[in-house]
Amino acid sequence: MEHVKTISDLRKIIHESKLRGQKVGLVPTMGALHDGHLALIRAAKSICDLVVVSIFVNPTQFGPGEDLNTYPQPITEDLANCRKEGVNIVFSPEPDEMYPLKHQIQIKIEGLADHLCGASRPGHFNGVLQVVNKLFQIVRPDIAFFGQKDIQQFVIISRMVLEFNIPIEIALVKTIRETDGLAMSSRNRYLSDKDRSLAPELYRSLVNLHQEMTSHFMQDVVSISNIQIKNALSNEYNRLSAKGLKIDYLEVVDYRTLHPISALEAGRKYIIAIAVFVGNTRLIDNIIVEF
Numbered sequence: 001m002e003h004v005k006t007i008s009d010l011r012k013i014i015h016e017s018k019l020r021g022q023k024v025g026l027v028p029t030m031g032a033l034h035d036g037h038l039a040l041i042r043a044a045k046s047i048c049d050l051v052v053v054s055i056f057v058n059p060t061q062f063g064p065g066e067d068l069n070t071y072p073q074p075i076t077e078d079l080a081n082c083r084k085e086g087v088n089i090v091f092s093p094e095p096d097e098m099y100p101l102k103h104q105i106q107i108k109i110e111g112l113a114d115h116l117c118g119a120s121r122p123g124h125f126n127g128v129l130q131v132v133n134k135l136f137q138i139v140r141p142d143i144a145f146f147g148q149k150d151i152q153q154f155v156i157i158s159r160m161v162l163e164f165n166i167p168i169e170i171a172l173v174k175t176i177r178e179t180d181g182l183a184m185s186s187r188n189r190y191l192s193d194k195d196r197s198l199a200p201e202l203y204r205s206l207v208n209l210h211q212e213m214t215s216h217f218m219q220d221v222v223s224i225s226n227i228q229i230k231n232a233l234s235n236e237y238n239r240l241s242a243k244g245l246k247i248d249y250l251e252v253v254d255y256r257t258l259h260p261i262s263a264l265e266a267g268r269k270y271i272i273a274i275a276v277f278v279g280n281t282r283l284i285d286n287i288i289v290e291f
């Protein structure tokens, strides 16, 4: 495994690999790797010849007061995990390598960032697109792998690729969970024991909502009204609040537009998405549902 820190070193290795006709896969991460990241790496290994994992805590996607300065960076452990998984190249640039210039150009996102994390973290997805776009230009992979846990990120990146005719395939890897349902996240290591015991409630709410909505459809209806959705959401809101959790959002959105829906219709795809502060840690999760 090669560990490179500069764009020019990385490009040299990738260029040689492409000359040999190898298929290149990119797994962008911010490090503190867990089994969720490893699932992305394994998916990449299964269909690519050369797997590049980037580890970069991208400052431009953090807002003021967020955890940029405390974000975990266990690079030695990350490198060992990557080596074990058979990763070919780890690219872990310093911020100056990625951003030598004060940037003046941004990709503007319309409706897709209006809700969910886009609403509670203004500018976050501009930062994500900035760094992902740079990584795409630097690595020029055939396929890039993203996790369902950050579904809004996946939908926005897929849309960027489509709208800008970027010749990269985007693969979605399903969310990897702890045995109690908690979605794996680098931020889970911030949780105190008490917070860790409350954290699986996010997934429980998603499952409860899915069951509630499915039960309506089992009664032979073809749609669920806005009122029924609102009632189901407010039940879960109350259940979580009673446990002392602070809900940032809990929404059912259309899979394509990421906008809240006014009714659920059979045969269409939706996302039930949640973000909650567990102690000081903001956790997110979602499930994709189709009735």
Ligand code: AMP
Residues within 6 Å of the ligand: 028, 029, 030, 031, 035, 036, 037, 039, 040, 145, 146, 147, 148, 149, 150, 173, 174, 175, 176, 177, 183, 184, 185, 186
């Ligand atoms: P991050 O390091 O948090 O920026 O995540 C890097 C990539 O790993 C993103 O595409 C995430 O969606 C994905 N990822 C993070 N957690 C999980 C998980 N529990 N299951 C699957 N993919 C994940």
